[in-house]
Amino acid sequence: DAGVIQSPRHEVTEMGQEVTLRCKPISGHDYLFWYRQTMMRGLELLIYFNNNVPIDDSGMPEDRFSAKMPNASFSTLKIQPSEPRDSAVYFCASSPGTSGGDTQYFGPGTRLTVL
Amino acid sequence: AQSVSQHNHHVILSEAASLELGCNYSYGGTVNLFWYVQYPGQHLQLLLKYFSGDPLVKGIKGFEAEFIKSKFSFNLRKPSVQWSDTAEYFCAVNAWGNNDMRFGAGTRLTVKP
Secondary structure, three states, X not given: OOOOEEEOOEEEEXXXXXXXEEEEOOOOOOEEEEEXXXXXXXXXXXXXXXXXXXXXXXXXXXXXXXXXXXXXXXXXXXXXOOOHHHOEEEEEEEXXXXXXXXXXXXXXXXXXXXX | OOEEEXXXXXXXXXXXXXXXXXXXXXOOOOEEEEEEEEOOOOOEEEEEEEOOOOOEEEOHHHOEEEEEHHHOEEEEEEOOOOXXXXXXXXXXXXXXXXXOOEEOOOEEEEEEO
C-alpha cells in the first residue's frame, strides 16, 4: 500500500483566498484524522471521521475551517478565507480502527503558508 | 479527556550516550500508549506502542519504552543513540475505546556526531 497520500505537499496563498487540502487514507482504514502542527501549539487534532462520518470536530479552530469525507478514499480540509495565522503543516492520518483504539498512520503533510 | 506531558523540550546528546525521554499522561482508565518519531522534514512514524501485556515494549531501531501504571508514565529509552536518531519524539495516548489520540508537545533530540 502507498500509505496515506496528501496533496499538495506545499501551498502558498494570499490572505483571503480559499485553500483546499486533500487526503487519501490507507485502503480499508475506517478512521481518518486531520491534524495541524505549529511551533507554538504542537500537534493538534482538528477533526476525525469514522466510516466517512465526522465524529469529533471540537478541534476545528473556527467556522473558516470545514472538512468533508464524501467517500472512504477521500477527504478534504478547506479554509475559507485563509489568514496568516493558519500557516502550519497539516497532517492527515488514518487508522484501521478497532473498538479499543489503534495505531494511526500519518501522511507526509501539507505545508501551508498564508501571506 | 486524557492529556500527555513531555517534560523535556530539547535534549542534546553525544553519540553512544544513553537516552531516556519522559512521558506522563493523565487519565484514570485503560489507555493505549504510543511513541512516534518525526525526522526533519518528514511525517510522523510509529516507533512503538503499548496496548496490553508486558509493560516493557520494544520498538524499531533499538528503542524501548516501559509502561509504569502507578506513575502514569511511558518513558522512551535507547541505550546508545546515533546521529541518525536526531528527530522530534512524540508521546501519545488514547483512552481505550476512543480513537481520539492526544499528543504531547514533543521532545527534540539532537545527537552530536
